[in-house]
Amino acid sequence: MRLLTVAQIAKSFGAQQVLQDVSLTVDSGEVVHIAGGNGSGKSTLLKIVAGIIPATSGTFQLGENTHIGALIENPGFLEGESLKTNLTFLAAINHHSDPAVMAGLAQRFGLDWHSRQSMKKYSIGMREKAGIIQAVMEDQNLILLDEPTRGLDEAALTQLVNLVAELRTAGKAVIIASHDRYTPITYTANYQLEGGRLTRQSDGVPSIPS
Ligand SMILES: Nc1ncnc2c1ncn2[C@@H]1O[C@H](COP(=O)(O)OP(=O)(O)OP(=O)(O)O)[C@@H](O)[C@H]1O
Numbered sequence: 001m002r003l004l005t006v007a008q009i010a011k012s013f014g015a016q017q018v019l020q021d022v023s024l025t026v027d028s029g030e031v032v033h034i035a036g037g038n039g040s041g042k043s044t045l046l047k048i049v050a051g052i053i054p055a056t057s058g059t060f061q062l063g064e065n066t067h068i069g070a071l072i073e074n075p076g077f078l079e080g081e082s083l084k085t086n087l088t089f090l091a092a093i094n095h096h097s098d099p100a101v102m103a104g105l106a107q108r109f110g111l112d113w114h115s116r117q118s119m120k121k122y123s124i125g126m127r128e129k130a131g132i133i134q135a136v137m138e139d140q141n142l143i144l145l146d147e148p149t150r151g152l153d154e155a156a157l158t159q160l161v162n163l164v165a166e167l168r169t170a171g172k173a174v175i176i177a178s179h180d181r182y183t184p185i186t187y188t189a190n191y192q193l194e195g196g197r198l199t200r201q202s203d204g205v206p207s208i209p210s
């Protein structure tokens with residue numbers, strides 16, 4: 001099932017062209033990696049797909065049943081509130097709250113669901129975990145993860161690898177953007193973003209560190 005079609009997207013910020021002629025399709029069961037250096041446009045592309053910013057030209061189309069979950073850059077939280085309050089609030093926006101699912105994900109990533117600690121006191125890794133959780137907790141089927149390994153400890157990395165595999169098995173799709181490919185994750189397609197252009201790499205060939 002096709003979840004996303006990106007066709008010839010270009011994006012400029014003022015005179016700076018960040019993306020040009022970017023095309024991509026994502027089907028259920030896919031785990032897509034987008035590599036690219038700092039400032040290459042990875043977050044910009046994910047923001048366009050998530051509907052956060054508009055493209056300058058080109059189109060993208062979601063599938064009829066595509067429901068996007070996204071962790072892009074630094075997710076905003078209600079800083080004075082707890083994890084539970086934040087996630088419950090986010091889920092309520094879409095009337096998709098399942099406390100058992102949220103509590104289960106928190107436990108899985110080693111976060112205390114009942115902690116009253118406010119999110120402003122969370123470490124970088126804890127925030128990243130909360131960001132991952134909100135991207136999947138509503139049964140979203142197209143999950144965009146921007147640098148999802150940032151700050152994660154070994155146990156959380158293992159959970160992320162397992163989670164991505166489970167999402168894939170469940171017929172969902174994941175797009176991961178990061179400088180380096182995190183190799184324990186099995187990707188179905190590898191892309192490189194460079195000079196504003198997205199090119200597909202031959203699958204299964206590790207990227208050469210630059
Ligand atoms: N809102 C904005 N206004 C102006 N320029 C922007 C804006 N957002 C991004 N850019 C520029 O677009 C380019 C791509 O930025 P982007 O954040 O997409 O890169 P990235 O690949 O995600 O980088 P990183 O690996 O550092 O996260 C950069 O040159 C950046 O300065």
Ligand SMILES: [Mg+2]
Pocket residue numbers: 042043044073146
């Ligand atoms: Mg980025």
